[in-house]
Amino acid sequence: MEQVLFRHNRPGRCVTFAEYRAEGGFAALEKALSGMSPNDVQQTVIDSNLRGRGGAGFPTGKKWSFVPRDLPGPRYLICNCDEMEPGTYKDRVLLEANPYSLIEGMVLAAYAIGVAHAFIFIRRGYEEAAANCRRAIAEATAAGLLGKNILGSGFSLGIDVHQSAGRYICGEETALMNALEGRRANPRSKPPFPAVKGLWGRPTVVNNVETLANIPAIVANGAGWFKGLARIPGAAGTKLFCVSGQVRHTACFELPLGTTLGEIIDGPCGGMLPGRTFKACIPGGASTPYLTREHWGLPLDFDTVARAGSRLGTGGIVVFGQETCMVAATLNMIEFYARESCGWCTPCREGLPYVRDILARLEAGTGTEEHITLLREHVHYLNNAFCALAPGAMGPVEGLLRLFEDEIREHIVRKRCPLGGRQ
Ligand SMILES: Cc1cc2nc3c(=O)[nH]c(=O)nc-3n(C[C@H](O)[C@H](O)[C@H](O)COP(=O)(O)O)c2cc1C
Ligand code: SF4
Incomplete structure (x- = not known):
């Protein structure tokens, strides 16, 4: 099974910058800056059918296309790593193993949208993930892959890491922007949407960690390849499923979109705990309605789960046994x-x-x-x-x-x- 987000993972430790580079890391950035226009990068992401992994599943390239092209002045990119939805820990696992795909994905996204300054908004408590991001930013900058005039292309990007004060609402994209501006983290009314009027009133794209970390592989291998990773027509790519509850192995697994619920529980999770029988689960964080035994064979993808009356959400699966009230x-x-x-x-x-x-x-x-x-x-x-x-x-x-x-x-x-x- 092809791994995209976990491809560079090492057991028990974070991949190093040198290892990431040696395994083709930042090749997508080199490819884009030497031969693709910002529009080409955006179109590739549109064609890939990548959908946001932060919960709502909104098409990523389409979101980028809402940013006004010709408006003068700054615009911003924000990576959302607030991750406070109960049952969800995939972004932490991803960044503790490899922060480089995120940094490379952010540079590619910023190039496509025309952003000169980006932020990683990260939950307090995610100290190791935040330290990894800071180290990756310093390493990429020293190697000319971030900062001024990246790879001599004339394109420049700075990335700041901002640690949140820690409330669930800070993950909502407009509350997040208020928090980043130093205001009380209340949501703003929409419209106007952030792509038009966001951080400091400027066009802003907010994307989830997992969404952005997919971009390098999409640019390197093409939209068709990405779509081919999913198990069912209409879906595209892999998904991080972080599982907790009454199964033998609770961990975060990268699996093709369209893998069934039963395959995840009986496969990498190793089945239910001894003596437990599956009763229900939440499929994508605590804000998603339950799935039950009748959904055992349901392919997990945004549209299929929605048709079954729930949401794929974040892919944070919490499994309950028969004795759970x-x-x-x-x-x-x-x-x-x-x-x-x-x-x-x-x-x-x-x-x-x-x-x-x-x-x-x-x-x-x-x-x-x-x-x-x-x-x-x-x-x-x-x-x-x-x-x-x-x-x-x-x-x-x-x-x-x-x-x-x-x-x-x-x-x-x-x-x-x-x-x-x-x-
Ligand atoms: C209360 C609330 C909390 C949220 N928390 C997060 C979060 O921690 N991480 C995240 O990526 N998106 C979160 N979202 C969704 C974001 O508002 C936004 O849709 C998302 O970051 C967009 O990224 P994507 O298009 O890549 O999925 C939350 C939404 C709500 C309403
Ligand atoms: S804006 Fe309203 S719905 Fe949203 S978190 Fe605040 S009180 Fe709740």
């Missing part, structure tokens, strides 16, 4: 979101703690039928909040109501958790 699992996630609501808009600030309290009552065996109705209403209300945090928070609640209504009702009828409460 799904009310309790959902309550765990809602507790996180209620705490991380930025408080800017009323539906989310007041609604998420209310939903948390309802779930806590149901779990404790003091809930009523009316609470099921209230949960349903809140799935609807919270879709109209100011940013995507609140609808995302209600993803598992919506899944709970759709797939495990019987289990909720059992809590009400028996006046206790039928599975013995939170694990």
Whole structure:
């Protein structure tokens, strides 16, 4: 199975700059700067069907094309490494193993969009990943692959690493820009979208770590090659799936898009823990609705998972066994979101703690039928909040109501958790 993002990985340590170079690292940058126009690079990324790996799956080349070409003045590129979505740790694993693909991808992206200054916005706590990025920036600059007049092409780029103060909302791209500007990290209204009016009011592209780290291989090998990596038509490339929960091996695996859920669990995860049977999972971080046993053969790709009523999201898979109480699992996630609501808009600030309290009552065996109705209403209300945090928070609640209504009702009828409460 071809590895793109993990191709340069070494067991137990980060690849070195010399090793990355010796294995063809920065060859894509040399190729682009010596023979491709910025438009050529952008078109290659459009043709590759690369979709954003930060959660929403938006087509990357299309996003770049929204940046006004002829507007004078600065424009910015931001790499989003906030990664606070529960269940998600792929960007950390990637940067601890290899920061160079990201740096090379950022230079290529900046060249395509016409950016002279870029930022890596990285979560506090990701100290090793941040140190790797700083070291890679220094090494690439010393080698003439970053900084002024890169490889004598006349194109220049500086990259700064910014460590976040640490709130989940800082990963939302407009809140991130406020944080980077030194303001309170509230989301901004959209439109205008960042590609038109972003950081300091200038056109800005925000992309995820994994998205940008794919760019060198796409430029080096071409759009057709990238599309051919996926297992199903319409999908393109590989995906990092970071798995946790009740499987034998919890780790981050690079697999072709379109690999089925069952193949991941029975394959690299080594199956369920002894004595456990698969009940459900979240497929892409805590804001994605559950998949169940009926989805065992589902090819994991953005469109297929959406058609199954969930989202591929970040590829952060959390696996639950039969003895897991799904009310309790959902309550765990809602507790996180209620705490991380930025408080800017009323539906989310007041609604998420209310939903948390309802779930806590149901779990404790003091809930009523009316609470099921209230949960349903809140799935609807919270879709109209100011940013995507609140609808995302209600993803598992919506899944709970759709797939495990019987289990909720059992809590009400028996006046206790039928599975013995939170694990
Ligand atoms: C509450 C919230 C948190 C987010 N956190 C992250 C994050 O940690 N990393 C990330 O790449 N995208 C995150 N996103 C999505 C970003 O807003 C943005 O869509 C993404 O960085 C774009 O990159 P992509 O197009 O490469 O996927 C978050 C969105 C929301 C609503
Ligand atoms: S939905 Fe929540 S996180 Fe988003 S702006 Fe409103 S209060 Fe803040």
